[in-house]
Amino acid sequence: MATQSRLPAFLLTRPAAQSHRFAAQLHQRFGQDIAITISPLLAPAFLGAPFPQGSFAALIFTSETGVAAFLANSARPASLPKLAYCVGARTANAARNAGLESVSADADAASLVALIRQHGQRGPLLHICGRHTRGDIAQSLTDAGIPTQSCVLYDQIAQDLTKDAIAVLRGEQAAMVPLFSPRSAAVFGSQVLALSLSSQPTYAVLSKAVGDSLSEVKNAKLCYADKPTAASLIDAIAKFYAAA
Template sequence: MAPQSRDPLPTFLLTRPEAQGARFAAALRDAFGPDIRIVTSPLMMPEFLSPAIAEQPEALIFTSETGVEACRRLASPELEGVGRAWCVGNRTARAARAAGFEARSADGDAEALVAAILGTGERGPLLHLRGAESRGDVAGRLSAQGIPTAEAIVYDQRPKPLSAEAIDALGGGRPVLAPLFSPRTARLLTAEVARGAPGAVLWIAALSPAVAEAAASLPAQRRQIAAQPDADALLDAVKALLDAQSDA
């Protein structure tokens, strides 16, 4: 149920890739009602790549749903017959299972993923299929601990400018609440706001301290960091921002 307030709810600005943005938009409508205003303007679009795979791994590592989709598109004999996957979180694991893998979720971030793999007696070799920009040095840390792990860049996220609708919302004088899921998205939004809507009234809900740090230069009136790096916790951070509005 939407919080009671004398003021209307802010506009929600979703900057994730379209599929993930649509899922979070549905969660927002479930939480705050079907009539909230949501502006969807992805700041990145995936470009899928086809790197050569040197050898067949015992299992794959996925740190995003986009990595799973890239794997589905990758025609590589070295990946045929690979049936296991380690996944950073539950959504990524569900995507991997849908792609036919026996997937295990670390239910967290890169730190949790490395710890989960190290704690199971995994011997490798492993292969991390990742994006061009990645945090946590998963392959390097596992290799240093005796589990040979290679990595292949299977997609890149190309920047996209904010849509005209998003710029209009940011320049409209009313608060705009932006849930931010990644440091790169935070940096891209910072540049877009500086270029097209420097007077925006922004509230920022950040998935993690790293995302909040990347968003530090945004001219935000209110900020909230999720208690843990997942979509449910980020939705709670959004609720906290709206509760603060109601109490003001």
């Protein structure tokens, strides 16, 4: 366990609701005295796009934002199925609260595709997604013989780091920046380059893909989660500072 004196100032960049939830998990693990600054880098914007025509056997969700965009869309057909395949427990819980029958892969997009194939789905399926996605779940499933369409219902608009966030990065205390997605990592990396920091924060990243999105940041210190979950990311942070 990392001691309090070794712990950094945390800078959280997820959307506000997810950042506050993660902040609570950090406080629970490391204590109430740790410094946490929240500066969301991506703001969701629902698009109100029309749904594809046709009959679908199940829905696919790869984020809680996708579930929220689905609920907010007034053009949502009543004939859509109740069965929803979800990338992880948080997304599955959101889908369940929306009245859907959710099944969670408890991992990542590749595990979600594998789960759907294991369930013997024949499709067609409908993936509710955002404008910026990594990989193509719909294409992967279609190539595997399960016809799947994508339905883009939201965007994630890039936001500038706040003055408080920049102060953390330029401060004397070491900084830790947990990053959960390749896009948020890329947005953060571009802003960090513009700041010309004298020293880099440490980045706790959810996956190799997230870490690779920081490739332009020189001398970036990375620690990786063993699994694509918030709990595993916190474990990685604890191990990193315990070994420091």
